[in-house]
Amino acid sequence: PEDNVLHIGGIFPIAGEGGWQGGQACMPAANLALDDVNSQKDLLPGFTLKLHSNDSECEPGLGASVMYNLLYNKPQKLMLLAGCSTVCTTVAEAAKMWNLVVLCYGASSPALSDRNRFPTLFRTHPSATVHNPTRIKLLQKFGWSRVAILQQAEEVFISTVEDLEARCKEAGIEIVTRQSFLSDPADAVRNLRRQDARVIVGLFYVVAARRVLCELYHQKLYGKSYVWFFIGWYEDDWFERNLDKEGITCTKEQMRQAAEGHLTTEALMWNQNNQKTISGMTSEDFRQRLNDMLKAHGYDIDNNRYPEGYQEAPLAYDAVWSVALAFNKTMEKLNRLGKSLKNFTYTDKEIADDIYSAINSTQFLGVSGYVAFSSQGDRIALTQIEQVVGGTYVKLGYYDTQSDNLTWLDKERWIGGKAPQDRTIVRRVL
Numbered sequence: 001p002e003d004n005v006l007h008i009g010g011i012f013p014i015a016g017e018g019g020w021q022g023g024q025a026c027m028p029a030a031n032l033a034l035d036d037v038n039s040q041k042d043l044l045p046g047f048t049l050k051l052h053s054n055d056s057e058c059e060p061g062l063g064a065s066v067m068y069n070l071l072y073n074k075p076q077k078l079m080l081l082a083g084c085s086t087v088c089t090t091v092a093e094a095a096k097m098w099n100l101v102v103l104c105y106g107a108s109s110p111a112l113s114d115r116n117r118f119p120t121l122f123r124t125h126p127s128a129t130v131h132n133p134t135r136i137k138l139l140q141k142f143g144w145s146r147v148a149i150l151q152q153a154e155e156v157f158i159s160t161v162e163d164l165e166a167r168c169k170e171a172g173i174e175i176v177t178r179q180s181f182l183s184d185p186a187d188a189v190r191n192l193r194r195q196d197a198r199v200i201v202g203l204f205y206v207v208a209a210r211r212v213l214c215e216l217y218h219q220k221l222y223g224k225s226y227v228w229f230f231i232g233w234y235e236d237d238w239f240e241r242n243l244d245k246e247g248i249t250c251t252k253e254q255m256r257q258a259a260e261g262h263l264t265t266e267a268l269m270w271n272q273n274n275q276k277t278i279s280g281m282t283s284e285d286f287r288q289r290l291n292d293m294l295k296a297h298g299y300d301i302d303n304n305r306y307p308e309g310y311q312e313a314p315l316a317y318d319a320v321w322s323v324a325l326a327f328n329k330t331m332e333k334l335n336r337l338g339k340s341l342k343n344f345t346y347t348d349k350e351i352a353d354d355i356y357s358a359i360n361s362t363q364f365l366g367v368s369g370y371v372a373f374s375s376q377g378d379r380i381a382l383t384q385i386e387q388v389v390g391g392t393y394v395k396l397g398y399y400d401t402q403s404d405n406l407t408w409l410d411k412e413r414w415i416g417g418k419a420p421q422d423r424t425i426v427r428r429v430l
């Protein structure tokens with residue numbers, strides 16, 4: 001019967017070109033989670049969770065119209081799932097007017113960490129600033145106290161750099177220069193050379209990263225005297241791909257030379273150990289089930305033809321579990337008051353507050369790792385550090401910001417046999 005269904009809205013970036021079409025893997029992952037939470041008899045006793053979804057194409061305007069259609073068409077929704085930073089910004093800013101919690105599984109923009117603008121937003125996707133404590137930890141580990149920044153002029157990188165600058169100041173690390181570029185990095189790289197930058201943090205999307213790497217090759221800003229920090233969520237062979245298509249003038253060999261030795265940081269999105277998570281699966285069990293589902297959708301997984309958003313699929317799966325666990329807590333509380341989630345309407349601030357506080361205190365081991373939210377609704381996550389050694393990425397370690405615990409595997413290799421210096425050492429001959 002219709003009356004024992006709990007309805008939620010889902011806005012997924014599927015089609016379209018601009019931005020991140022991660023809904024391609026995240027929507028199937030969310031549907032997997034719906035099957036799983038609905039087969040747990042004790043989770044939403046007497047109720048079934050139902051997801052009503054539509055495609056935002058990662059376009060904020062289309063995302064807004066999808067949201068309005070979800071809200072102005074029966075049945076009444078209890079909360080919204082969304083992906084893409086631009087869409088989450090629009091949806092989360094508006095959703096408070098309908099007293100709806102918004103859970104974003106695919107939004108990395110630091111601007112979303114703002115309880116004034118987004119009072120009901122939670123994210124299972126960590127903010128891009130999650131890399132920064134790890135970068136500071138690595139600078140301190142190798143004794144680098146003089147660092148430069150090269151960034152693409154995009155909102156997500158601008159706000160990430162602001163957070164990084166604040167943390168460098170706190171840690172007594174000098175930022176010798178901060179260079180930014182729109183699409184051609186040549187001048188910015190030249191300025192790095194002029195300032196004798198040796199340890200450089202690079203923040204750009206993968207297409208810009210290929211341009212930067214070829215520029216480093218031409219301007220010789222790579223090799224044993226330099227260390228670069230790049231973002232770790234590009235494809236593993238990103239520096240050898242699309243060179244002709246994107247007009248990169250360097251050969252694969254030159255790109256490999258320029259890339260050798262660079263470090264990367266990224267948020268962990270797949271639980272690393274073989275522990276059974278709240279769903280009873282390990283993250284590898286989840287990977288198998290997701291792969292089977294994606295093959296059934298026509299993706300040639302066995303030949304590495306993955307849909308976009310595969311990396312973030314655990315975040316969407318765990319987002320649905322977060323909702324189910326929060327509803328479970330809310331139902332228990334409402335039952336004690338003789339009320340039900342079924343009574344929720346878009347003007348019911350009390351039940352909205354109950355759902356908010358239930359999700360705010362939700363913590364569990366998910367396939368994406370330990371799920372917990374900060375006071376601003378941000379995902380608390382581990383980060384992973386890698387280095388390109390012999391042309392492929394090698395895991396160097398993991399960092400837990402909360403406990404300031406760096407797990408280091410001693411796998412790093414330096415071209416000159418030891419870590420580069422952060423400045424030119426002038427030796428006075430006495």
Ligand SMILES: CC1(C)CO[C@@H](CC(=O)O)CN1
Nearest residue numbers: 020084085106107108109233
């Ligand atoms: C790690 C990445 C690729 C960062 O961008 C996210 C999309 C967005 O923030 O719009 C998805 N995950």
